[in-house]
Amino acid sequence: MKFLRNTALAFWAAGLPMAACAQAPALTTFPVGTTTVTASALTTGLDHVWELVWGPDNFLWMTERGGRISRVNPATGQVQLLLSVPDVTPTGESGLLGMALHPDFATTPHVFVVYNYTDAGSLKEKVVRYTYSAAAGSLTAPLVLLGNIPATTTHSGSRLLILPDRTLLMTTGDAQLQPEAQNRASLNGKILRLNLDGTVPADNPTAGSLVYTLGHRNAQGLVRLPDGRLYSSEHGPSNDDEINKIEPNRNYGWPNVEGACNLPSEAAFCAANNVREPLTTWTPTIAPAGLTYYDHPAIPGWRGSLLLATLKNQQLVQLPLNAAGDAITARPVFLTSAFGRLRAICVSPEGRVYLGSSNGGSDRIITLENRAFVASATRAANAFAFELFPNPARRQATLRQPLANARVTVRDLLGRAVLTLQGVGPTAVLDLAGLRAGSYSVQVEGAAGSATRQLLVE
Template identity: 50%
Template sequence: MKGILLFLVLITGVALTGYVSGVDKSVSSDDSVRLATKTVISNLNVAWEITWGPDNWIWFTEQGGSLSKVNPETGERKILLHIPEVYRYRSLGLLGMAVHPDPKKPYVFLDYTYKNGTSILSKLVRYTYTADTLINPVILLNDIPGATGHNGSRVTIAPDGKVMMSTGDAVKGANAQNSGSINGKILRINIDGTIPADNPFPGSPVWSLGHRNAQGLAFGRKGILFSSEHGDAVEDELNVIKKGANYGWPFVEGFCDTEKEQAFCKTTEVTVPVKSWTPVIAPAGIAYYNSSTIPGWRNSLLLVTLKTQSLRVLKLNEAGNEVLSEKTYLDHEFGRLRGVCVSPAGDVYVSTSNRDWNPGEGYPKKEDDRIIKIFPAKAGSTIVTQKKTVKPVLLPGAVIYNNYCTSCHKSDGKGIAGIFPPLKGTSQVLGDKNTLIHIMLKGLSGPITVKGQKYNQEMPAFNFLSNKDISLVASYIRTQFGNKASTVSEAEVSKVRAAKK
């Protein structure tokens, strides 16, 4: 049953805040190994994808259009390619990348956004690497409809050598259920761009459908493909991707547990997630971890998140298809995290994403963006720890606001000029209560003007919240940030909800 989870998330495990000699700081314990973090490289233009390269360097894309590699030990950087065609705006740019694991096939697959007139599009291009450069670009997929968000764009190589790629619905939910559209899908193609004969839809690259915005793809044990996917206001998902399966969007978020969802699931076979998150966490890159270097993480999926700014370790069952437990690390240590990869030695690397579409809350910092190494602290290192800080107990309205509103409107209610409207002193917040309640229940889509500035607002509907929760958060924003308006009662929310039906 969908509903709000009113709690403050605490780090699981023993949190160590301080530093290890010779590195940045300690991060946490996996209950068997003390771990440390170290910045490998900084001042990047959002390292969207990171992967372990064939030369034992970390290869990474930057949204600005550059593909580079960095020596994980020395921090030396070499730029391999710059693509002038890349269109960089907010979350757009040079995004997904996969390096073919077979050294006899020295291919790199890159996905990026570009513009044709006023249209935003994406393409998947295969390059051949030689020495320290990439040559011979071959377009595999072209003119994929894009948007200012929901572009998916994660790329990986399957055990059978096929290329797998996620596409978002391009902010048009109907695309996801349309098998004739390649938006809102997981795609599967040969390395030359042709369509595999065993794809579920003949002549189509579509492998699965019904996706909103999958930003993580990784193979676990036994060739099981996982994807991490952004929900709307609820039900971020971790899915096991199956041939020809339908994952429900836009008619199903997470599980088939509401009246409307159950009606759709009676007529359409929907594959539900192996795990979901409400409130949403904005899941990004994922990687499979099966090294003995960090024993407690063995046979786990490593998931990095944007909204909750954390690394999640999702322990899998022996079959590798179910999540048994979840632990949270790097809780708000480095800001938004976008990419993750694992070295052959079992060290973990994550990349930050603080200079993209939604800065704020103290980010970006001077050294952003960064690639950070997580590794076992050496024996004898001096670890300085501090007492755990106790998070303040928040008002219920503040908890709801933090879970659903802070990532856009920020903790001070100021939003981001031209992107997310402020909540302080605005007519939409301080004016007629029924208008505010209606906006919260129905959401907004399209241009609005706030304090004389235009915003192209895409706000999800929060009608899944109870009348009590709506009244609490509405009252919070009407009485905080310098606002001094009257509170909203449950009865007032109930009346608007009833009229809306």
């Protein structure tokens, strides 16, 4: 295990981009509370950016709807084309869509993409796994995990998200076949869950079925919070765009329910079919797309919020969550019409937000950052000590620290938050049962500063 950890650390360090020699010119600035956020162009000349993923190599990974998969250096904006997928059909809204990277990328460099293709004259959708070679700068060995899903030039979804248990979630649109969203035998209008080899997980809601949730029209955003909660963004018809809290085996209503269960026929259907109402809706519609979660001290006003990229309204929308995560408390908007249609969004470990535009032919990646922020690692004067025991630990560890209202974040070797606790007092117990064996960092943050210790989970 020691060899594996050292290998992963070496891979991580090797992937760190060099700091940029100069900051990119500011295109605009805007306030978020007392923070000034600066927007700048990281790279230009793109075509319908569909997905942005912060990679474990500390590069941005990007899909463009026409079929290109690339790595983007976040310091220089240099785009490295890895593959132009040969059988993508980019017609209307179809093409190369969502992407996810294997959580164990250092040792299992698999890249998962979903895209539309043509089979015997019919448009279909499939999930394909590629293997990345850093030395060759390429993606090879395509393996189809799931295919033959009916598609049209609209309503194809599709985001991918890998869960900590190494299963893959995939959103599918109804492909304009509205009744199929309620048909459990159909893969359309669903969130699907599959193993990373394409098989059906044994603990899916229905044995032998990939269906995780049903009753979706066209979900184009999907995000998991560090505490495990899942949320999606979904296009409505001419009304009721939605943000949904995703729970396994729940029904999200489409096409029998649009938005809330507020009509007599909808209320009856909801009661009979375990329907989960959306947390919030928009009428007129805004065309919600990429969805991420922000919880970084760089922009305090966005902490604890979902951030949503929108197409029709050309806005970035903040969606603060309440403590239970079952209500959205406000909907402030930013960047209205500044960069056109916005589809992709992700957050770096340094608290920068990256947006991908989807206007066609002249698209770009936009960086949003607080240029005045100084990372806590550089604030040695504010550091303090805390206890963590036992260490190594198995299923749980006890944390003792001097702050009254601290935030505790456990990160893996690739810097990803795997456990977050808020409002922690002087003593807390960390539940490690869901973590794989390996080395982690534990960060405690509060008004007095920040401190980090290593934790070994056996």
